Amino acid sequence: MSATTDLSTTYAKSGIAKDVFILRQLVTKDFKLKYRRSVLGVVWSVLNPLLMMVVMSIVFSYLFGSNIENFPLYLIVGNITFSLMSDSTNAALWSIIDAAPLLKKVKVDRFVFPVQKVLFALVNFAFSLIAVALVMLWFHVMPTWHLVWLPVCLVLLMLFCIGIGLAIGSLAVFFRDIIHLWGVVILAWTYLTPIFWDFSLLTSNPAVPSWIITLVKVNPMYNYITFMRDIFLWQQSPSMTTLAACVLWAVVMLAVGFVIFRKTEHKFILYV
Amino acid sequence: MAINQTAAPEYAIEVNDVSMVFNMASEQLNSLKEYFIKLARRELFFKEFRALDHVSFKVPKGEVMGLVGTNGSGKSTMLKIIAGVLEPSEGSVVVRGNIAPLIELGAGFDLELTARENIYLNGSLLGYTKEFIDEHLDEIVEFAELRDFMDMPLKNYSSGMVARIAFAIATITEPDVLIVDETLSVGDVFFQEKCERRIQSFIDSGNVTVLFVSHSIEQVERLCTSAVWIERGKQRMIGPVKEVCEAYRNQFN
Ligand SMILES: Nc1ncnc2c1ncn2[C@@H]1O[C@H](COP(=O)(O)OP(=O)(O)OP(=O)(O)O)[C@@H](O)[C@H]1O
Ligand SMILES: [Mg+2]
Numbered sequence: 349m350s351a352t353t354d355l356s357t358t359y360a361k362s363g364i365a366k367d368v369f370i371l372r373q374l375v376t377k378d379f380k381l382k383y384r385r386s387v388l389g390v391v392w393s394v395l396n397p398l399l400m401m402v403v404m405s406i407v408f409s410y411l412f413g414s415n416i417e418n419f420p421l422y423l424i425v426g427n428i429t430f431s432l433m434s435d436s437t438n439a440a441l442w443s444i445i446d447a448a449p450l451l452k453k454v455k456v457d458r459f460v461f462p463v464q465k466v467l468f469a470l471v472n473f474a475f476s477l478i479a480v481a482l483v484m485l486w487f488h489v490m491p492t493w494h495l496v497w498l499p500v501c502l503v504l505l506m507l508f509c510i511g512i513g514l515a516i517g518s519l520a521v522f523f524r525d526i527i528h529l530w531g532v533v534i535l536a537w538t539y540l541t542p543i544f545w546d547f548s549l550l551t552s553n554p555a556v557p558s559w560i561i562t563l564v565k566v567n568p569m570y571n572y573i574t575f576m577r578d579i580f581l582w583q584q585s586p587s588m589t590t591l592a593a594c595v596l597w598a599v600v601m602l603a604v605g606f607v608i609f610r611k612t613e614h615k616f617i618l619y620v
Numbered sequence: 621m622a623i624n625q626t627a628a629p630e631y632a633i634e635v636n637d638v639s640m641v642f643n644m645a646s647e648q649l650n651s652l653k654e655y656f657i658k659l660a661r662r663e664l665f666f667k668e669f670r671a672l673d674h675v676s677f678k679v680p681k682g683e684v685m686g687l688v689g690t691n692g693s694g695k696s697t698m699l700k701i702i703a704g705v706l707e708p709s710e711g712s713v714v715v716r717g718n719i720a721p722l723i724e725l726g727a728g729f730d731l732e733l734t735a736r737e738n739i740y741l742n743g744s745l746l747g748y749t750k751e752f753i754d755e756h757l758d759e760i761v762e763f764a765e766l767r768d769f770m771d772m773p774l775k776n777y778s779s780g781m782v783a784r785i786a787f788a789i790a791t792i793t794e795p796d797v798l799i800v801d802e803t804l805s806v807g808d809v810f811f812q813e814k815c816e817r818r819i820q821s822f823i824d825s826g827n828v829t830v831l832f833v834s835h836s837i838e839q840v841e842r843l844c845t846s847a848v849w850i851e852r853g854k855q856r857m858i859g860p861v862k863e864v865c866e867a868y869r870n871q872f873n
Contacts, residue, residue, distance in 0.1 A: 373741045
């Protein structure tokens with residue numbers, strides 16, 4: 349027993365310190381559970397985007413991308429960025445419902461659960477960056493100083509995903525329909541985002557109505573992916589428009605998610 | 621865990637006119653069709669059930685108070701509100717100091733993880749720092765008497781072994797406020813006695829305020845100095861433990 353222990357070190361000093369420690373434990377748990385039983389373990393997280401890239405390169409290079417330099421690199425950067433969003437939001441969707449046993453047992457800040465899922469997706473994303481490095485090596489694309497933009501892009505994308513996660517994670521508690529709906533949203537979003545096709549194909553085709561072009565342009569994922577391709581592939585800083593769109597979407601989505609979460613969080617325990 | 625040092629610090633727990641309304645809606649809303657049917661019937665989302673109805677009491681610092689009542693009368697609900705797990709629908713609760721809630725132990729335990737990993741996970745949820753757990757890991761293991769099983773996944777544990785670990789983590793440090801909900805009935809006879817001894821040592825220290833729920837009236841009379849009787853969510857009686865327990869027993873005659 350520890351009557352002698354200084355109380356200030358027993359308990360976390362602030363709510364934030366406590367939440368940070370909880371988040372570290374939860375993300376570590378996700379990581380261990382995902383990789384514990386698999387032989388190749390984390391190697392899969394590197395291999396997976398590479399295999400996807402190979403398949404997509406074979407299928408699409410004859411269709412859409414023949415005029416893009418280093419098309420496989422174009423594909424893999426777009427694909428892992430989009431996956432980061434879809435993986436994290438798909439997991440955040442369930443996060444609060446799945447945390448029900450915990451919410452009923454202990455006092456805890458509820459926002460940690462959606463955030464946990466987004467952070468875990470980021471950890472997996474880090475492994476797919478190894479795959480990107482391998483592809484760059486293969487195509488002799490030298491990394492440049494523009495990669496210092498990477499943390500900026502990731503922080504913005506994280507905030508965007510946390511915003512979505514807070515919103516859909518909360519709403520899913522009350523309307524399970526959201527769970528079905530989100531799959532459709534992600535699918536539509538995949539096609540509306542130039543992951544495996546080239547945006548200039550749209551603009552150069554006079555048959556495409558202008559509202560579709562506008563829609564793709566304001567599409568947040570188009571902007572985050574353009575940001576990533578700028579720094580990895582085209583080796584340039586993002587344009588002001590791209591950067592502004594990324595910041596704006598991050599702020600707006602986070603605000604929306606925060607408001608929805610705040611309005612609903614007190615009732616979670618009555619519905620989970 | 622916030623330490624509130626404003627007015628009237630002589631009370632460790634203040635329960636002010638607390639009511640708790642639960643959702644008794646027969647099932648969760650799982651589809652849009654259901655949504656419209658229920659919307660028409662006006663029982664969308666919510667069918668009220670009042671588990672606590674205007675309950676108020678105060679526990680002075682260092683006192684050991686019992687909470688009695690028949691099954692489903694709202695005792696666990698009251699404890700969860702005090703522990704901050706539930707938010708009261710009406711009224712407010714003030715707790716001064718750190719709480720060790722022995723209500724539902726083992727929050728966040730994952731059966732796939734080893735005991736060691738679970739200790740850190742559960743400890744973080746209880747608000748401990750990493751350094752504190754590092755320092756007291758041995759003590760926790762010692763108390764649970766499960767040293768040889770530390771790196772075994774929890775799914776291979778017996779339920780009593782899981783309870784031992786959970787109890788050991790929750791009581792490793794002396795809290796300001798201890799909330800106990802029949803957790804003493806976990807584990808084998810020897811461990812039960814060990815748990816009771818630990819709680820007794822908290823009580824004897826005189827610094828710990830204890831709120832205690834048990835169906836064993838003898839145990840309540842032995843451990844507590846005062847008691848509250850809650851029946852079907854309503855507060856029936858509050859006072860010295862002998863009188864309340866006497867009245868509680870007499871309701872059956
Ligand atoms: N999450 C919940 N949703 C709906 N109703 C609930 C919920 N939790 C508790 N209740 C209801 O509140 C009432 C009080 O429950 P509670 O667990 O507080 O009783 P108790 O006094 O601890 O009973 P026991 O002596 O059996 O432990 C019960 O009728 C129960 O059905
Ligand atoms: Mg109970």
